[in-house]
Amino acid sequence: MNVKLRVLSAGAIFFMGASMFAQKKKSDTTETKIQEVVLVGGVKLDPAVKLGSYSVVSKANFESTPVASVDEVLNGRVAGLTFSTNGGDPGSTSMITIRGVGSLIGTPNPLYVIDGVIVGKGSDSSQVMESWNPLASIDPNTIEKVAVLKDASATALYGARGANGVIVITTKRGKFNQKTRFNFSSDLSVQNIAYDKQKYMNASEYLQWGGMMYVNSGVATDLQDGIAQFSYNQDYDGHTNENWQKAVQRNNSTVNTYNFSATGGGENTSFRIGGSYYENEPLVLNSKFNRVSVSTAIDHRITDKLNINYIGNFTNVERNTYDDGGAYRNPWLTNWYIAPIYPVYDKNGNYNQSNLGKGNENANFNPVAIQNMDFMTGSIKTFVSSLGAEWQMAKGLYLNSLYGVQYQALDEKKYWDPRIGDGLNYGGYILQSRTSTFDWNWNSSISYRKIFGDKHDFQVYVGTEYQEHKYYAMGTQVDHLSKPIPYVAFATNYLQPWEERLKWTQISYYSRLNYTFDGKYNLAGQIRRDGNSTLGNTKFGNFWSVAGSWSVAKESFIPESINELTLRANYGELGNIPYADQWGPQYNAYALVSPTGLYANDAATTIATPGNELLKWEVSKQYNVGLDFGLLNNNISGSVDVYQRKTTDAIYSMVTAATSGGPGSYFKNIGTILNKGVEATMTFKPFNKEFKWIIDANFAYNRNTVEDLIDPTYIGLDGGTGNNMRAVAQGHLLGEYYTYVWAGVDKTTGAGLFYTDETRTATTTNRLEAKRVWQGKSPFPKYTGGIKSEFRYKNWSLSAFFTGQFEYSVHNRWQGYVLSDGSAVNNQTTDALYDSWTPDNPNASNPKQLLNNPANASGPSSRWMRDGDHIRLKEARLSYSFGKMFKEAVGIDNLTVYVRGVNLWLYTFDKNLTFDPESNSNAGGSGWVGKGLYDYTSPLMKSMSFGISVDF
Secondary structure (H helix, E strand, C coil), X not given: CCHHHHHHHHHHHHCCCCCCCCCCCCCCHHHHHHHCEXXXXXXXXXXXXXXXXXXXXXXXXXXXXXXXCHHHHHCCCCCCEEEEECXXXXXXCEEEEECCCCCCCCCCCCEEEECCEEEECCCCCCCCCCCCCHHHHCCHHHEEEEEEECCHHHHHHHHHHCCCCEEEEEXXXXXXXXXXXXXEEEEEEXXXXXXXXXXXXXXXXXXXXXXXXXXXXXXXXXXXXXXXXXXXHCCCCCCCCCCHHHHCECCCEEEEEEEEEEEEECCCEEEEEEEEEEEEECCECCCXXXXXXXXXEEEEXXXXXXXXXXXXXXXXXXXXXXXXXXXXXXXXXHHHHCCCCCCXXXXXXXXXXXXXXXXXXXXXXCHHHHHHHCEEEEEEEEXXXXXXEEEEEECCEEEEEEEEEEEEEEEEEEEECCCCHHHHHHCCEEEEEEEEEEEEEEEEEEEEEEEXXXXXXXXXXXXXXEEEEEEXXXXXXXXXXXXXXXXXXXXXXXXXXXXXXXXXXXEEEEEEEEEEECCCEEEEEEEEEEEECCCCCCCEEEEEEEEEEEEHHHCCCCCCCEEEEEEEEEXXXXXXXXXXXXXXXXXXXXXXXXXXXXXXXXXXXXXXXXXXXXXXXXXXXXXXXXXXXXXXXXXXXXXXXXXXXEEEEEEEEEECCCCCCCCCEEEEEEEEEEEEEEEEEEEEEEEECCEEEEEEEEEEEEEEEEEEECCCCCEEECCHHHCCCXXXXXXXXXXXXXXXEEEEECCCCCCEEEECCCCCCCEECCHHHCCCEECCCCCCXXXXXXXXXXXXXXXXXXXXXXXXXXXXXXXXXXXXXXXXXXXXXXXXXXHHHHCECECCECCCCECCCCCCCCCCCCCCCHHHEEECCEEEXXXXXXXXXXCHHHHHHHCCXXXXXXXXXXXXXXXXXXXXCCECCCECCHHHCCCHHHCCEECCCCCCEEEEEEEEEEEC
């Protein structure tokens, strides 16, 4: 089924009911208020005067949801936003792109702003844990709405840090003149792996595979002889059939969430206070993620012209996690590196460490022992707070000022017991670190609004903003513990400690002018000058945007059945620094040195990076043309946007000449990246009386290419992390697959074949004799979409939410190991036994299995590429609200009960895709390299939950 048919299939659901008669209904002023977004300096994005492209996700999508991080909720709900995670372990980092990837390095994530506090791009600052997502410190239940800003008109006021889009998070507030109201909610969720079609061998299958391999290699005369020899050589005890994956897991993961809040206010003061406890016991033994959150919001009218507000959110996360990288410590690699013929415990009931694979280097890595005796912990405290004021100095003249801070402290510890695994080699090992980041921003602006003759509406803003980021990290490593106790005091050998201090600053000046004529014709222009300390000689840049819109629906010639019809267009140029929120590269204009111990008994240093005084801003040049419409009293409404985003002077990490002791790389402006696409959103209300049916849908197309490089012949492979299968090159998709082309299996000999070049005519059995070929696919989907169908009747509500991603490729980094064609005797997937070439099975998909197979057909190639195209049932929910029934009986305003399922179903169009296509590798850092790369990180979870919410 090609991608066009797949999209049309989704479209058939999307447009279902469009022709039904839509009932008349008064416009919802509450919805209009929800859509309003407050930006820098008090600038408001008014939905009635829409100039830019942005989407708003309401609080209903975040309340009582069993997720650790708020960014998970956005997946599929916003056109043009693509989400994937670096692991299903709660608190893992994620990748969010809005309208494609605009930089070659650094995180492609948008800028996050919480109640006016700029908190960065969700970058990982952990030292010990595999990854940590700072957004996991935010309690989703405190969120009022999330606005996703997409184009230059919507993001320009955030200047250099908003080129990849901006996500503005607004938390809940109290209400004036409202008696105090309380809410309590609780949710219990049971989770397990959402999608995993990989089937590993049991003991019988593993021995048969070994016997077949011995026969194919001429070592054994027949299968029974091969099984006997293989069993003997692998030290099989004759009866064990162990499922190692199950041994390192709980039966299910559980999540418990408890929330309490109080809101209210008098004539001059409103407040909201809240607290929550989130407890997650993931699938892997002894792992946990517990979060305690406290939030406060106070608004006070000092006079009728002076208002102040304070918002504070504090969270404390306690996390027990594990190594899910490419190591024998990874519990998700267990099924591969330990065969099912070896038991967890020896005959004395102790952990089996002496017989886990004869001759294998992993013989001492019993994963059950590692999960029970080693640990990797993190304690993360986060405080996000803002203090704001608005002063009306005269009629139409306002002063806005906001001071915001984010402080985060990570205390991390890794312990390897001296009796097992890695600890045996070190006599025990402890790594302990403390990392803190402190961000603050101060923004002040003056605005003036004047209306002339009831038709001319002018509004001007002038402001300044200062941002500062400080990073501090220190740590120590020790080994050879005198006792197996996880404290540094028991170490007899102290390894080299480290300490780092980093700082960058940014100062900005901005102005915005809005003009509306007759309530129908709108113009806006904004300019911002940013200066950033991490750049070379060109620290300052000027960035701007212009926008216009025409409210056609307000013209007299438009019939009343058309409630909204607005044409929009804008263009802007924004600066970008792709590494600004990463912990390392803050002093790129200068040559940096690092200590290297002693040289001739003197302290020595070496150049770590050479620096580049010519390093300058990336510039994102964007245009957007859009149409918003509403018909039949907005029972049919939506928008369509066409855009282009071109990043010039894209920054890349360049490798220096290989000299002894010389620096390895430096940053340089080298090229141009292009994103072009179309987005559409639509809402249908086929029935809108007592029985309501609401359909919300979105669709997006984006093509992400490298348009130009200073060296047009340069091909930058993705490195060992991505198996060197994808690359950056001029004229190709960003991250396009560039690898050897698999030609199948020789039906006569059983050898693996590869096409020698792009003509796909001649073949070879030696992969390295073949030529790499561009595959025309990348890990970034060209098409994405989401559709939600909701039914409401009296107190009942039933909804289903589907997401989809199409026309992209993914691959399993470890596939060549778990289906090695005999080059390794670790456990294999069942395809090695049932779908490998034999004289009786010449049409098999996999080559002849040979002992110590030298053919390297299992190496990186298109053999392991899979179509990532899929449709997922992201959420299904059934709820009932008791309403007045309980209020009259026990004084409760409302009681709502619900059941909810998340990630319940996944349909993949490639029958050979055995892993979740939304999984990323955390080994790729914060850049694009980890995208679409399955690395046996923690899988995504599906869940079923039951919850209640009580208002009183």
